[in-house]
Amino acid sequence: MTISGKHLAILAGIYAILAPIPLWLGEYFIHVLNISFYYVVMAASWNLIAGYTGQFSLAHHAFAAMGGYTSALLVIHFNIPILLGIPLGGLLAGAVGFFLGTLCLKMRALYLGLATWAFAESFRITLSMGYKLTRGDLGLSTPTLLDTGQAFHYYYVFLLLAIISLYIMYRIICSRIGYYMRSIRDDEEAALSMGVNTVKWKRFVFVISSFFAGIAGAFYGHYIGLLSPVSVDFNEMAILIIMVITGGLRTFAGPIIGAVFIELLSEVLREYGEIRMVLFALMVIILMRVNRDGIVGLGRNVLPKIKTALMRNGVGPR
């Protein structure tokens, strides 16, 4: 994959716009943004498999934890550099994604969801029980990526992680692989009959989305400094689904908008505790009923109407 000068300029422009933001924010809000960027990568990579390919995997959060634990354990026990541990965490998550994808090749809809959920639960229980290695529910202290604990410095790490990951995903979606993914989602039998190697590309999407989840999870672990089986709780997966559906499943911008929106809203509603999940669930139900394309779809529907109304009232370009 080559990067054209134009793309490089756009990416640099995005970075330049987002880079000064922490200068105006306090440490706590910068931390919230860092977590938002983590969720942007998680939501966008889940959208690759669920939104673009129609494979409703419920194990994405487990792959993030797998990447985090792999990197942390390698760094702790083998003393390898963190910057080597992170890609290794991603690779292991990708490899396991390959096997899970192969096992689930013929499963669809509910069955795929159940199988992947069962895998995630098994992994969570294994983490809890493997006390000697993972320290179980007490959590594993992980070395941090930077010497400083300041969220300000990590902001640039997570910003770069999000920009690079999203760019790669964007290129995949726009390439011929994107066509394969969408054709598999819309009708797998027809895609096969049109010459698409559906087995190969379903595996590929499982691998690539798990890889991104693993990488994001590894960065997260080396930022927070603690990993625990709680990160494989189904609530984590539910949050990812809520983010993608709120932003717009099957759209590129949807998971980005949804992840930032839900993470910020989650912080605003923090004082209400678990009731947040009820509110989010209600929001998803309403969105599914009113506007299945989420915020992006809402924008697509509403913006032209606003534009038309403005033009009718003599405002805006004629």
Added chain:
Amino acid sequence: MADSGIKLLETENLTKRFGGLTAIDDLSLSIQEGEIRGIIGPNGSGKTTLMNLISGLYKATSGAIYLDGNRIDQLKPNVRTSKGIIRTFQIPKVFRDMTVLENMLVPALSDSQGDRYKQRVEIVDQAQELLQFVQLSHMENRSAKTLSGGQNQLLQIARGFMIKPLRIYLMDEPFAGVNPQIKSVIMESIKEMNREKGITFIVVSHEMPSIRRLCDTVTVIHEGRCIAEGTLEKVAHVPAVIDAYIGG
């Protein structure tokens, strides 16, 4: 284009069983290159199962399928597509959330095509030309889910023509549930592609007038077996065919 006398596709003692049900029973067929072969038979006679076996969606219980004398029944559907076998479905299977033009691009961009198309622009030109051919060019940027049933049928037929090389086109009930105008477009597409590009067609249909206009030879299948073969006029007088259709 009249058939060339060269055997393009053969099935040899082909059998497909689903548990205790034998859908295709020891069926041997021979299709000549350049032919438009009609496959007819009462409901449940095994016509669609035969399409699924040739296209690779089903694996045969026993028997063999040959293309150009080479056995293909062990190949996956997408590999068969790369060898020039394409199909349509009785209920049109289009990629609903993709635009009409994007639907056309999928086969050309697929693994089966390798580098047969040199550039993306060549693919788009070819797709637009074919959409014009089936009178769908005005809808190329619309989502496929907004198309009518007949337009979906046209789209899935046109989409198949994107495959290079296209040797055999399997059409499963292409005239079912479409209006006369669309039926006529489909008929013309088949005739022209057969005449101009030498594509061989196997058309499964209940529409006898269309089969009569298109096919020189028809094969009648009943209970998975071939019970007659020849011109439609000839097979219409075969007692086994009369029995199969009106019960005997």
